[in-house]
Each structure stands twice: as C-alpha cells, then as structure tokens.
Amino acid sequence: MLSVVNSATGLVNGFFEWFGNLGIFSWNVLKAGATPPYEWQELIRQLDEVGSKSLPLVAMAGAAIGVVISLEARYSLSRFGAKSMFPATLVYSVLQVMGPIITGLVICGRVGAGIGAELASMKVTEQIDAIEACAINPYRLLAATRILACILMLPLLTLGTDACALLTGWFAQTLVEPLSFHQFIQAGFKGSTFNAFLPQTFKTAVYGLIIGLIACFQGMRTRGGAEGVGRAATNSVVLGSLFVILADVVLVKFILVVFP
Amino acid sequence: MSRVARLGAFIVATLAILAAGVFIIGSKEYLFRSTYQLKAQFDNVAGLSVGADVRVGGVHSGTVQSITLPHKPGEKVTVLMNLDKSTHEVIKADSVASIETEGVLGNQYVAISFGSSGQAEVKDGETIQSEPPLQMSDLFKKTSGILDSSQQAINNATLATAHLTSVSAKIDSGQGTVGALVNDKQLYSNLEQTTTTLHTTMLQAQTGVTDFQENMEALKHNFLLSGYFKKRGYEDSGDITANRIAALPQGEPLKAFTFTAKQLFDSRDTAKLKNQKALDAGGNFLAQNQFGFAVVVASTGMEGDIQKDLALTEARAMVVREYLVENFGFDDSQLKTLGLGKQPGSNLDADWGSIQILIFPPGTEIPAEQLHPASNSSVTDLARPAQVPATATHQP
Numbered sequence: 310m311l312s313v314v315n316s317a318t319g320l321v322n323g324f325f326e327w328f329g330n331l332g333i334f335s336w337n338v339l340k341a342g343a344t345p346p347y348e349w350q351e352l353i354r355q356l357d358e359v360g361s362k363s364l365p366l367v368a369m370a371g372a373a374i375g376v377v378i379s380l381e382a383r384y385s386l387s388r389f390g391a392k393s394m395f396p397a398t399l400v401y402s403v404l405q406v407m408g409p410i411i412t413g414l415v416i417c418g419r420v421g422a423g424i425g426a427e428l429a430s431m432k433v434t435e436q437i438d439a440i441e442a443c444a445i446n447p448y449r450l451l452a453a454t455r456i457l458a459c460i461l462m463l464p465l466l467t468l469g470t471d472a473c474a475l476l477t478g479w480f481a482q483t484l485v486e487p488l489s490f491h492q493f494i495q496a497g498f499k500g501s502t503f504n505a506f507l508p509q510t511f512k513t514a515v516y517g518l519i520i521g522l523i524a525c526f527q528g529m530r531t532r533g534g535a536e537g538v539g540r541a542a543t544n545s546v547v548l549g550s551l552f553v554i555l556a557d558v559v560l561v562k563f564i565l566v567v568f569p
Numbered sequence: 570m571s572r573v574a575r576l577g578a579f580i581v582a583t584l585a586i587l588a589a590g591v592f593i594i595g596s597k598e599y600l601f602r603s604t605y606q607l608k609a610q611f612d613n614v615a616g617l618s619v620g621a622d623v624r625v626g627g628v629h630s631g632t633v634q635s636i637t638l639p640h641k642p643g644e645k646v647t648v649l650m651n652l653d654k655s656t657h658e659v660i661k662a663d664s665v666a667s668i669e670t671e672g673v674l675g676n677q678y679v680a681i682s683f684g685s686s687g688q689a690e691v692k693d694g695e696t697i698q699s700e701p702p703l704q705m706s707d708l709f710k711k712t713s714g715i716l717d718s719s720q721q722a723i724n725n726a727t728l729a730t731a732h733l734t735s736v737s738a739k740i741d742s743g744q745g746t747v748g749a750l751v752n753d754k755q756l757y758s759n760l761e762q763t764t765t766t767l768h769t770t771m772l773q774a775q776t777g778v779t780d781f782q783e784n785m786e787a788l789k790h791n792f793l794l795s796g797y798f799k800k801r802g803y804e805d806s807g808d809i810t811a812n813r814i815a816a817l818p819q820g821e822p823l824k825a826f827t828f829t830a831k832q833l834f835d836s837r838d839t840a841k842l843k844n845q846k847a848l849d850a851g852g853n854f855l856a857q858n859q860f861g862f863a864v865v866v867a868s869t870g871m872e873g874d875i876q877k878d879l880a881l882t883e884a885r886a887m888v889v890r891e892y893l894v895e896n897f898g899f900d901d902s903q904l905k906t907l908g909l910g911k912q913p914g915s916n917l918d919a920d921w922g923s924i925q926i927l928i929f930p931p932g933t934e935i936p937a938e939q940l941h942p943a944s945n946s947s948v949t950d951l952a953r954p955a956q957v958p959a960t961a962t963h964q965p
Contacts, residue, residue, distance in 0.1 A: 353572065356576050468583045468587050
C-alpha cells in the first residue's frame with residue numbers, strides 16, 4: 310500500500326519536475342537566444358536541415374492526403390448530391406485542418422527525432438560539456454538555433470503541404486471528372502477568407518516551437534549511454550506529437566475567438 | 570547546390586505559395602481594389618454568411634463584410650457589403666438588395682438590382698432597400714398545401730375512374746340496357762329481322778291498298794251501290810279538287826253564261842245533271858273562241874248547312890266542267906272550277922242556286938289553287954258572283 314502511494318507520489322513528482330525542468334530550460338534558451346552574439350551560421354544550417362530537407366517528405370505526405378481527401382469527399386458529397394461543393398470542401402479541409410496538423414506530425418517525426426537523437430548523443434559523448442568548456446553557451450548554439458529554425462520553417466512547410474495536397478486533390482478529381490484547375494481554384498476559394506487561411510497556416514509556428522523545444526529539452530537532459538539516446542529520440546517524437554495535437558485543440562478555439 | 574541556395578529556393582517557393590493564396594483569397598475579398606460599402610437590412614438573412622458573394626446583375630462584384638444582429642427586437646439584421654467601385658455606375662438609390670440561393674440548396678448570396686437611370690447615386694455606407702429572402706421552408710409549406718389539394722383531386726379522379734371502370738365492366742359483362750345493346754347479338758339480329766319483316770309488310774300493304782282500290786272501284790259499279798253515286802251525280806270525290814281555284818281572277822270576264830241550278834240539276838241537294846243540253850251554248854263558245862281561261866262558278870242560296878252546301882257547289886262545278894270537257898273540244902287545263910257555297914240572293918233559294926261559266930280573255934292570271942276548301946270567311950267580295958256585271962249575263 311505504501312509502495313503504491315510512494316510510486317504514485319513519485320509519478321506526480323516526476324510529472325511536475327519534468328515541467329519545471331522544461332520551464333528552466335526554456336528560460337535558459339530564451340535568455341541565451343535573445344542576447345548576442347547570434348549564431349547565424351548554425352541557424353542557417355538548421356533552417357536548411359528543418360526546412361528544405363523536410364520539404365520532399367511533407368510534399369509527399371501532403372500529396373497523399375490530397376488524394377485521400379479528394380476520393381473521400383467526392384464519394385461523401387455525391388451521396389448527398391452536393392458534388393458541386395467538392396472544390397470548396399477540399400480547399401477547406403486542406404487549409405484548415407489537414408495541412409497544418411499533417412505537417413506538424415510529419416516534421417515532429419523527422420525533425421524531432423533527429424534533434425533529440427543528435428543532442429542526446431552529443432550529451433552522452435560529453436560534446437555539450439566540451440562546447441561549454443570552450444565558453445560557448447550550448448543553449449544558444451545548439452537549442453536556440455534549432456528551436457528558431459523549427460518555428461520559422463513549419464509555416465512554410467505547411468504551405469508546401471497545402472499546395473501539394475490541393476494539386477493532387479484536383480488531379481485525382483480531374484481523372485474521374487474533368488475540371489479545369491482555374492475552375493477548381495475559383496470554386497474552391499469561393500468562401501475562403503484570410504481568417505480561414507492565414508491563422509491556420511501560421512499557427513504551425515507554435516507546432517514548431519513545441520517540436521523544437523521538446524526535442525532539444527529531451528536531448529540535452531539525456532543520461533546513460535546508447536539506451537539513453539534511443540529513449541531521448543523516442544520521447545522527443547512521442548511527446549512532441551502529443552503536445553502538437555493538444556496544442557491544436559487549444560489553437561483551434563483560440564483562432565476562432567480571435568479571428569471570427 | 571549550396572546549403573544557402575537550397576534554403577533560399579525553399580523559402581522563395583513556399584512564400585510564393587503563400588502569396589498565391591493571399592492573392593486568390595484577396596481577390597475574393599476585394600482587398601486589392603477600391604471599394605465602397607453599402608448596407609441593407611433584412612428581417613431574416615436566411616443563413617447568409619460573412620464573405621458571401623454580392624452580385625450585381627448576376628456578376629460577382631463584392632462580398633459581405635459583416636452581418637450584425639439588431640440591438641432591439643423589431644429592428645432588422647444589417648448586412649454590410651463591400652462593393653467594387655465600378656458598380657457605382659449601375660447601383661442607384663432605388664436598387665434593391667435580396668438574398669438568393671445558388672440552385673436549390675447552394676450558397677446564399679446577396680443580389681443587388683440595377684437602379685433607374687434618373688435616380689440619385691448611392692453614397693458610401695448608405696442603406697439601400699431590401700427584399701425579404703425566399704426561404705425554402707416557406708416554399709415547402711406552400712408546396713405542401715398544393716400537394717394536399719392535388720392529392721384530393723387525384724383521389725376524386727381515382728374515384729371517378731373506379732366508377733367508370735365499374736360501368737364499363739357492367740357494359741362489358743352485358744348488364745343493363747347499354748350492356749345488352751353492346752353485347753347481345755340476338756338483339757341486333759332481332760332488329761334486323763324486324764326491319765326485314767316490316768319491309769315485307771309494307772310491300773304487302775301496298776299490294777293490299779291497290780287491291781282495295783280496285784275493289785272499291787268495282788264496288789262503286791256494283792248495282793247495290795251504283796245508285797248512290799248516280800244519284801249524287803259523280804263517283805270520285807278526289808276529282809272535285811283537281812281543277813279548283815281559290816277565287817275569281819282580277820279583271821272583266823270576256824263572256825258569262827248563267828244558269829239556275831233548278832234548270833240543270835236533278836234535285837236541290839245533288840250534283841246530278843238533268844238537263845245538260847242547256848250547257849251547250851257555253852260549251853260551243855269555249856270550243857269556238859280564243860280565251861285565257863274559264864271558270865265554272867257554282868253557288869247555293871242561304872238555306873241548308875254551310876259545309877254541305879260548299880261541298881255541293883264544288884261538286885256541281887266539277888260535274889259541269891266534266892260535261893263540258895267531255896263534249897266540247899278545247900284545252901281542258903284552261904277550265905277551272907270554283908264552289909262558292911252559300912251566297913245571298915233573292916232568287917237563289919228558289920232556283921236551288923246558280924251556275925255561271927265565266928270566260929276570261931287571254932293574259933288573265935289564273936289564281937293559285939287554295940289548299941283548303943273555301944270557307945265562309947275566305948269567300949271574299951272578289952269571289953262573289955254578284956260582281957259579275959249584269960250586262961254580260963246571257964240568259965239562254
């Protein structure tokens with residue numbers, strides 16, 4: 310009985326400790342990142358790593374999602390006799406829901422795991438300590454650049470996902486029932502407003518923040534050998550995805566309130 | 570490709586996508602064109618949403634900027650619209666905004682009608698007139714009413730058809746009069762047989778009538794009956810009307826022969842000639858002279874029955890005519906008869922009536938024959954023998 314209570318107390322303690330450490334880590338990163346000198350070279354390397362190198366992956370994910378939504382929507386809309394609503398349905402679902410969340414999850418998988426594993430292996434091989442010994446702030450050099458890269462690149466990657474999803478969605482439609490791309494865009498964006506487009510796209514910056522922050526945090530607090538590296542990578546992806554989805558719940562409501 | 574270049578390409582590409590999206594949506598919201606705003610107020614916007622199209626003359630020319638609920642009951646919902654500047658030329662103060670639906674279940678949009686050319690221009694932010702939207706629910710209510718009444722009509726029609734079916738079934742199965750007519754072959758053959766029989770009967774009847782006529786003719790000459798006809802003075806009553814005229818013709822007669830009935834006939838009541846030789850003077854005149862036509866005019870005194878006397882005078886005129894035609898040579902179609910019946914006259918009673926043969930010159934018109942025997946009323950002044958001039962009277 311006592312052991313159960315102890316273990317429960319331990320779990321709760323561990324939960325709050327994790328958040329406490331995350332808070333301290335975030336503060337350290339913010340403090341380091343906001344003050345010069347800035348690590349431009351490293352930032353550019355990370356932007357490239359997170360952004361351009363991820364583009365093929367999100368493009369393919371977006372393309373697949375576009376085809377899936379196209380097929381599903383056309384089938385469902387035909388059943389209700391609302392096939393003329395198809396372009397608007399596709400545009401709406403890609404821009405509002407699928408594009409941001411798919412990009413967030415895919416990048417979380419690719420970039421989150423990469424950052425987590427990289428920083429964890431640097432930690433266990435004491436490279437981070439070596440950097441610190443060279444009087445270089447590891448938060449500024451390693452964490453701030455990666456987190457900033459994630460924040461900056463996620464919206465752009467979302468735009469790539471959206472574009473690919475709309476293209477393949479139209480393509481899948483036009484194979485079955487020919488429809489000009491111009492007509493498709495005209496009909497699809499008919500009811501769209503900036504409120505439906507821009508906030509949904511730029512909310513992915515929050516996803517980027519979550520992905521980068523959790524991956525760096527998990528990587529830089531790793532203990533143990535190769536096992537610790539694996540755990541850090543796994544935790545980065547799992548916790549990152551979880552928090553992205555949870556953040557989406559809050560963001561949806563937030564955007565609806567702020568941008569009616 | 571260097572890392573920086575690759576990054577640059579990525580950023581440019583994705584920002585291009587962003588720009589495309591912004592422009593596509595921006596063009597829908599008229600962000601990059603000069604616009605002006607108009608308001609319209611509705612009791613009910615029927616589900617119109619912000620960002621919906623505004624169409625002027627069916628052309629997409631703006632968007633709905635906002636829809637605001639009223640602050641007090643009794644006020645209206647205000648729809649604020651962003652319109653392209655170019656529509657300023659066609660939207661006037663009397664333009665009407667209405668909320669319409671694309672297709673049956675499509676998107677709602679605001680349609681603004683063209684204004685009249687003479688009307689004032691609308692100002693930015695002005696409120697224009699509006700028309701309440703046609704709501705599907707109202708339409709369905711009306712349609713439901715129409716369907717109910719048509720249902721009733723169809724029920725009535727079904728009932729009528731059922732009756733008709735029942736009637737035709739009865740006809741078909743031979744029930745009732747019409748059914749019997751349509752279905753019973755026997756009825757038709759009966760009818761045909763009846764017609765044939767009737768035809769035969771008619772032929773037989775005709776033969777019978779001919780036989781009867783012959784029998785009657787024979788009977789007239791039978792010794793038992795011949796006395797009656799002899800006494801009467803003529804055999805066939807049908808001959809009386811053969812040469813009868815209605816009245817005396819206009820104009821003076823060429824010649825007149827007057828006889829008393831006592832002088833010519835056997836008795837007071839018969840048309841049997843006794844002294845026919847007395848007529849020879851008239852007959853000779855007719856045979857020897859040219860004339861238009863002649864009339865045998867007979868009349869009686871005031872004694873006796875009107876109808877009987879009329880028939881008697883007609884019969885006497887016919888008998889006299891027959892004698893003249895048989896014994897003297899002239900065109901018998903020129904000799905007519907006229908029975909006048911009772912006539913006033915001092916000596917007519919004593920003389921049993923009078924007989925005149927009036928001969929008219931050529932060119933005198935023959936009066937048409939009267940269908941009905943002359944009655945008292947039809948005996949006009951013209952027809953009276955009293956008119957015959959006394960100077961022309963020839964007493965044999």
